[in-house]
Amino acid sequence: MAIRAAVAGASGYAGGEVLRLLLAHPEVRIGALTAHSSAGQRLGAVQPHLLPLAGRVLEETSAEALAGHDVVFLALPHGQSAAVAAELGDEVLVVDCGADFRLKDAGEWERFYGSPHAGTWPYGLPELPGAREALRGSARIAVPGCYPTAVSLALFPAYAAGLAEPEAVIVAASGTSGAGKAAKPHLLGSEVMGAMSPYGVGGGHRHTPEMIQNLSAAAGEPVTVSFTPTLAPMPRGILATCSAKARPDVTAETLRAAYEKAFRDEPFAHLLPEGQWPSTAAVLGSNAALVQVAHDPAAGRIVVVSAIDNLTKGTAGGALQSMNIALGLPEELGLPATGVAP
Amino acid sequence: MAIRAAVAGASGYAGGEVLRLLLAHPEVRIGALTAHSSAGQRLGAVQPHLLPLAGRVLEETSAEALAGHDVVFLALPHGQSAAVAAELGDEVLVVDCGADFRLKDAGEWERFYGSPHAGTWPYGLPELPGAREALRGSARIAVPGCYPTAVSLALFPAYAAGLAEPEAVIVAASGTSGAGKAAKPHLLGSEVMGAMSPYGVGGGHRHTPEMIQNLSAAAGEPVTVSFTPTLAPMPRGILATCSAKARPDVTAETLRAAYEKAFRDEPFAHLLPEGQWPSTAAVLGSNAALVQVAHDPAAGRIVVVSAIDNLTKGTAGGALQSMNIALGLPEELGLPATGVAP
Amino acid sequence: MAIRAAVAGASGYAGGEVLRLLLAHPEVRIGALTAHSSAGQRLGAVQPHLLPLAGRVLEETSAEALAGHDVVFLALPHGQSAAVAAELGDEVLVVDCGADFRLKDAGEWERFYGSPHAGTWPYGLPELPGAREALRGSARIAVPGCYPTAVSLALFPAYAAGLAEPEAVIVAASGTSGAGKAAKPHLLGSEVMGAMSPYGVGGGHRHTPEMIQNLSAAAGEPVTVSFTPTLAPMPRGILATCSAKARPDVTAETLRAAYEKAFRDEPFAHLLPEGQWPSTAAVLGSNAALVQVAHDPAAGRIVVVSAIDNLTKGTAGGALQSMNIALGLPEELGLPATGVAP
C-alpha cells in the first residue's frame, strides 16, 4: 500500500526537489501540494521540470490541506514549521526541511533566529553516530541544513576518532539555489555568473551553531567553528573545505583509516580513492556525498573536502533517506546515488 | 529475467549517459563496459558521477568483450559502429548512438562523412510517423542525432499537417557536451563560459541531411533546411528555434491543433500550455521534449521552439526508449520525464 | 576643457556601463549621477565595479540635478526619457539610451509601447547609411536597442546591396543583463544558469519594429522580420543569427564583397576573416561588432552572424561613439575595441 505524501512549500526549491525525488520513490503516492503566494497556480507554471505533476494545482498551506497523509514534508521559511507541525497529529510523519527543530540549545536558536525555540526533533543525518537509531520509528524529523550536512560528513569521522583539535576552519562554496527562490537583486543571473563572493563572514551564518552542535557531539568536547560560506556561479552543489590542526600522532594512514571505517557501510557517504578529489558536478541531483582527506604535515593540519548537492543530500534527499529509516523502509529506496554529469 | 546490456564507449559523454539511465532501468543488468584510450581504468576515474559502477574496469572495445549480452549500446565516434556491429549477431539488439546507420541516402552519407555508407537501420525517434512501428522487434536501432531530435520533434507536426512551406530555417543552441569529451582548446571552460558562437554555418553541419530526411518524409515533399548550430555556455541542453513560412490558411488555432494531435499520446513529447515557453533547464537529465508554437502573421511564419537534453532525449534516453519498444517493454520504463532543476 | 557629463539612471546596468566608459574617456569629467530607488546611496554600494566613483552619492533624478552639464545620458525605463529631456535645453547634448525616440512611425510606437509617441531623434548607429551625418552636431541622440544594433549591423549591408529578399529571419541570444537589474524570479541565477529559453516569440518583442525600420531603410522597400530572442546563460553579449533568401545571382564572393565594402572604413564593425566566426566572448566590454557571412546555396539563403556586447556596442558604447560624432570628437575616442577574454 502506497505511502501518501504531502508537500508544503511545493513552489520553492526545497519543495520542488522533494517532489522530484518522491516522483521516483516506488512506495510513495503524491498527495496535496501547498504553497502561499503561488497558491491557485498549476505546478507546471512554477516548477516546469516536474512534468508528471504539471497539471496539479497548488493549494494554500493549511492543516486542512495537509491532513489525511502518511508523511508531510514541510519546506517552509525558517520559523514557520512549528505552527503547522503542531496541528498535525503524531500518527503523521512530519519531515521538516526548515531549521526550526534542528538545534538543541534554545539560547543558540534564539540568538541566531530571534524567535522562541520550538523544540528539538531527531536529526536527519543518519551517518552521524547514533542518528540512524534515533530516526527509526520517529514521527518527527528535523532535516539538517545543507552546509551542516556537507561539513558534518567531512569532519565527524576525524573528531570521532580523536584526530583533530577542536578548532575547525571551514570555507564552503554553495550554488545559488541554497539562497532560495525569492527574487533579490544580488541573486540575479547577471550578478552571480562570473562571481565568487562570501557572506555571513565572521560567525554570522545561521548554520554555524548546527555545525558546532554536530562536531562537538562527535568530538565529545566543544569544537569552535570558523565558517565562511561563499556563493558560487552554479545552480546547485556545495563544496566544503574543512581543516583542523592534527592531533600529534596523526598520519595520512590513520586519517584515511578513520574515514574508511566511518563510511564503510554507508550507502551515500563515500570516501574517494586516493588521489581523486570531490567535485560538485559528480553529485548533481544525487544523494551521494563524496569525501577526500589529506594530511598536511608542514602546516600541521588535516584537510577534508566534501561535495554534495545542496538540494539533494543537503535537503530533500536527506529528508527521504530519513523518511525511509523512520518508516522502516530500505534506506536507499528510491534515492539516486548517481549524479547527472557532465 | 534481467536484460544484460553492454556499453561500448563507456568513457565518453554519450556512453556515460547510457549508463546513468541503465542504472535506473528496472529490467537491465549492466555487463561489459568498453573503451579505447581509457581501457584498463576504473570507471570511477573517468565517470565519477556513476558511483554505483565506480569500481568497474573498462575493457578494450572488441567483439569478444561485447559478446554474450542481450543489448549492446555503441557510443563510438562516427564511422566506427559498422565494423563492431558486423561482428554482433542478429540475436543481439544493437543500439547505435553514432551516425553510421541514420541516413537513407548513401550519397548524402558519403558527402558529409566521407566514407562508404554502411546501411540504414530503423530510426530511434518513435514520435515520427511510422517510426514506432519500425522499431518493434527490430534487432538494430539507429539513434538520431541530438539536433535532428530537437528539430524533427519541433517541425514534423507542422509538415505532416501541411501547414508550412518546405523551407525551414533553424537556429539551435547546444550545450557543450554535444561536442564530446575530447580535449580541444575551443571547448575549454575558459573559452565557452560567457560565449555564444556559431559553427558549421551555411549547411556544413553533418546533422543537416538527417533533418532534411525527417522533415521531407513528414511533408511528403523535399524540404530545404537552413541550419545554424551555436554553442551555448552550459553543459547540456538544446534549444531549437525553428520557423517556416506559413501556408496561406494557417491560424494560431490550426497550428496549435496540429501539435496537440501529434503529441496527444506521446509519453515524452509535450506541447506546453499557451504562454509557456520551453527552457533547457526544465529538461536537464530528462527524456522529455518540450515544444511551443507561435504564428506570426506579420512575418507570415510559424515559429516552433523545442527544448531537450542533448544527452538524454537527444541520445541515451532516445536510445533506451527505442530499446524498450524493440524489446516489447513499456516505452517509458526506467526513463525520467522529470528534469533536475534549478 | 573637459566635457561635463551627467548620467540619469546610474544605478542600472546601462547607466553603469555608460559610467564605466566615461571613466576611460579622456575628454569627459563625470558630474551628477542620479537614480530613483537608489537615490541617497553611495554608488559603490550598487555598482561596486566602478571603484573610482565608489564614494559618489546618487541624487534623485530631476532636471535640477541634471542641469549644468554639457552632455546628459538618460538610462531610464522606457517611456520616462521624454519628460526629462523636455526640461533640458538645446545647448545640452541629450543621449537617450531608452526607446522613446528611436521609432519614426508613431503608430508602431503606440502599438508596442502603449503610450503617445514622443518624437524621433537622430539614430545612434553611425554605421547605417546616412546615420553618421545625421549625428554630427545634433543635440539629441536616440541610442538603438541592443538587438537592433546587432541585427542591423548584420543585415544592412546585404539589403543595401540588394542581395537578400525582404523577409529576414532572426534568432538572437542575449546575456541576461539585457533584461535589466530589476529582481524577477525568472532572472535569478539559479534559473538562468544552464538555461536557454525564448521569449517574445512570434513578433511580440518591442525591438522588432526598430529592426524593420532599419532594414527597410537599407533595402529601400519594406522588409518583414521574424525575430526570436532567447535568453542565454551569460551576463553579457548578443549573438544574432540572421538569414534571408538570397537574390538569384548572389554568390559567396558577391556577398563577402558587400560586407567588405560596408565595413571597410568602420572603426568598430568588422568582417572577420573567412573561416572565423564571431563569439560574444571576444567582444566582452568592447565596442566592436564582429560579423561573418555565409551563402548556403542548398537552402538558397544567406546567413549572417554578428556578435556584440549588449551593454557596450549595444548600449553605452554606441552612445559614446555617437556622442563623439555629435561633439566633433574623433569617433573612437575613449572607446575600447578590445574585449576582455577569456
Add this chain to the structure above:
Amino acid sequence: MAIRAAVAGASGYAGGEVLRLLLAHPEVRIGALTAHSSAGQRLGAVQPHLLPLAGRVLEETSAEALAGHDVVFLALPHGQSAAVAAELGDEVLVVDCGADFRLKDAGEWERFYGSPHAGTWPYGLPELPGAREALRGSARIAVPGCYPTAVSLALFPAYAAGLAEPEAVIVAASGTSGAGKAAKPHLLGSEVMGAMSPYGVGGGHRHTPEMIQNLSAAAGEPVTVSFTPTLAPMPRGILATCSAKARPDVTAETLRAAYEKAFRDEPFAHLLPEGQWPSTAAVLGSNAALVQVAHDPAAGRIVVVSAIDNLTKGTAGGALQSMNIALGLPEELGLPATGVAP
C-alpha cells in the same frame, strides 16, 4: 618617446592579457609577439578579442625576435624564462610572468619545481612592505603568482601589524583561466560548468612556498600556510578566504585600522566599507584588489577575504604596474581600476 614592448608567449592567457593592457597604455608601442606552437599564425586566430592586433603574425620565441625592445614580457611555461632572459641584456627591462625568479629559497624552488633555481628578482607586488622601493629602476621583475597576490594582499597587513598567529589557513577559488590554455579534459567547459573542485590539497600547490615567503617576511617570523585551491565555474577571478588565530588583544577596530593604514595610499588595493564584501565580478578585467576583514571572537580568528582578477592584478596588471614603477612612470598609468560588470 614610446616604450617599445615585446611579449613572449602571446598566444596564451597571460600573454593575451599583457597585450590587452599594453594596448591601453599611453606610453607603450607593441613590438614583437612571439609564441611556440602558434608561431606563424595571425594573432586574431588565437586571440580574437585583441582586435587592434588581429593582423599581427606570431613569431617563434627567440632572443632575436625579442631583441630591440625596451621591455620584454615573458609569459612562458614555468622553467622557460631563465634561458630566454639570460640572452637579454641589462638595458632591457625583463618582466617575467612565470615562477622562475619569485622564490628566494633555492631548496624550496627545487622541491616544488624540480629544476635548478635560476635566481631571485625584485618581486612585482608593490603593496608589500619594501617591494615598491626594490622595483624602482630595476631591470628585472618577477611577477607574483595569482594566488600569492590575492593571499598576500589579504594577510600581510595583519601579519605586519602583529595581529595574527603565524598559522594561516587559506581556501581560494580561481577561475579556470588560471589553469592555462592547454587543452586538458578536466578543463573542458562541460566539466567545469556547475563544478567546484579542489586540487593540490595538503600543501602540494606550487604557490604555497611563495605565500609562505611573503607572509613570513611581513610577520618577521616563519608562518605556516594551509592552502587549498579550488577551481570555480568562471573564466576569471580569485576569491581568497584567509584566516588565522587572532593575537590576544585583537578587536574589530584594531584589525580594521591595520588594513586602513596598509592600503591608505595604495592605488589598487582597497579595503571595502564595513558591511560590503568582495566579489570577483567587481574586479573583472580590473587591476584592483578588494579586501574586507572580520574578527570572529567566538572562533578566536580573523578572517580576511580578497578578490582579484587572476589575469589582471594577479598577472598582467601587476606586471604593468611594476613596469611603471621600474621605469619611473606614474604607477597607475594605463591600468584599469574599473571592472567590467555585470
